[in-house]
Amino acid sequence: MSVLAYLIPISLILGSVGLAAFFYTLRSNQYDDPEGDSRRILSDEWDDKPKP
């Protein structure tokens, strides 16, 4: 059962990484325009280099 000593912390850490990522997206307004964002990926503008 000693494998639990690794697995439980790992699962918790991975989960908190996901939670932290969600917080980051929330704080940086990434849910402001879900419809627009889902369509912007179809644009070929700024495909070569990121928008300045």
Add this chain to the structure above:
Amino acid sequence: MTAQLRPSLAACPACVAAPHDSAEQAPTEARLALSLPGIHCQACISAVERELSAHPGIHSARVNLTLKRALIEAEPDLRAADLIPVLESIGYEAHELDLAALAATQNDKAGRDLLMRLAVAFFASMNVMLLSVSVWSGASDATRDMFHWISAAITFPAIIFAAQPFFANAWTALRVGRLNMDVPIVLALVLALATSLWETSLSGEHAYFDAALTLTFFLLAGRYLDYRTRAVARSAAEELAALEVPRAIRLLDGDEYEVPVADLAIGDLILVRPGGRMPVDGEIIEGRSELDRSLLTGETLPVFAEPGLAVSAGEVNLTGPLTIRATAVGEDTSLHRMTDLVAIAESGRSRYTSLADSAAKLYAPGVHILSALAFAGWYLYTFDLRMALNIAAAVLIITCPCALGLAVPAVTTAASGRLFKRGMLIKHATALERLAEVDTVVFDKTGTLTAGAPQVTNLGDHARGDLEIALALAEGSSHPLSVALTRAARTAGVKPAGVQDITEVPGYGAEGLFRGQRVRLGRAAWVGAEQDSQTAAWLDSGSGEAQAFLFTDALRPGAAEAVQALKDAGKDVLLISGDSTGAVEDLAGRLGIAKWVAEALPADKSARVQMLTEQGKKVLMVGDGLNDTAALAAAHVSISPASALDAARVASDIVLLGQDLSPIAEACAVAQKATRRIRENFRIATLYNVIAVPLAIAGLATPLIAALAMSTSSITVSLNALRLR
């Protein structure tokens, strides 16, 4: 329902890195917002952004497709009015939005806060559930204890953060000595955590950490749904308000300056162009024109305006430019005084208790008594404090209103979403429940049942020659009657006569020379005829009697269907208008409304609505004008079209976004269905309790049974709500 609330300042990570905060402080930059109702696809986004970015003076432009808006950062001297033609030239309709009016939804802190708590509750409950499943499937002794301790370590901080809204609500209720839904929730959470920790420290078998977290998660989900539904409606309502940018033209030493209405002071000279709305109360000192007062009084007949006449904010100038001297500004204008009436009428409505509230009133004391009885019974039977406390906690957790918390918001979200697609904005939380009870519908006439656009009724009665002269005179004018006459005559295939020297005399009409004769089209008195009650333009063709072109107000699309459908649904339909008897009688006849009242003053309207209410009727008021606001607020529930004055929209519970009136009848049906679903949901939630509570009281409940009962009831309730879509 993908609409989100915050206009995007920076929606991509790269823009977040850019220091856009400094842009707001720097005086070299102005922010503008445009509403783009026509955009719908990727190509639209690219086209608009490319066009705007290429325009000189614009630093950056970003389109938000969800909100159908463009946010622009530009040089301070750039005005939105310059950009609208640019976008219209590439085929996109654009309107300026007042950023100040949008401010309330700009930073949606409350929604973000709830979402964050929801995420924490979800993360924690999934982790704890993983450990709990191991315990339920047979982990024992030291392993079980370790799992319980880890669960406790996750649960305590998570609950302390995520359940804060419940703690705060319960505390506010308790402080004033009341019980609400949050009091049993908080008690259940605290008791569950305390007994579970105690059990864990004694190496006990049952711990309810997972139940406490899933409970928080489901309840937060209900809160968030509820919040989102209202926030979407609020932001759409704010956008309507933001479309009317409050600007006026102030005259100073003969120069014109465009200034915000808020900056106007008493004594200022203000220029109001034809088609413009009076920004303040005042007195005309220069110019002649006609005024449309229909939004204030309901009269459709334009009023002649000349120097010396007092005007009120909200009236529309029709023909010639007017210069007015402000006599009352801001809060003192008659437009604002109306809001006092509204405030008085509204106090009656807040007495309505929603279904959720009445359920909570039954539920909260019942749960407390039940769990106290279970505790007392088991303690007296066994004298085992630990066991009695455990059972009391189990009762509280199992009865906890997971499903009750979701029952109402899940249904209102589904119903509001469905009505939103049909162009109705549900602004008030309990509007749907109140709409479901309606048995009497009161309509206003001008601007509500009618579109406010005149139509010629007697074109066929006139000789061809007269029509040609009338068309020639009407074509040069932008007066609504002239425009309607031109359109009707053109459709009938009439060609304009060769009238020369056509001049428009503001406030009177148009005149010209035809074969050496003076011809006139305009007000009755000006062409030498008797004024009667019907809207008319008179033609003096130089030979014989002056002739009248009669006009009637065109019906709004869907008005007849809405009235018919409401009558078919067994509702009483009334028409109360401030307009003249003839016009109201005519319209009532056309729509088949048997009960009508004409020449009603604003106070009459609300008095009649109140009288109906006292007779036990549940009144739905549909109106748009300032004269309707008090009646809108006094009614059981109220609807106003998007074209209504701001004050009327604020006073009403539901805003109709499109031109079409027919969704009103559908809304009543949807509201009734929604209320039925809410009641069904309450019954489902009760049924689960009826099954699970005896188990809990008998001491047979385990954390597994609690988790199963809670999840299944919440999911059934949500699925039942989705049937509305």
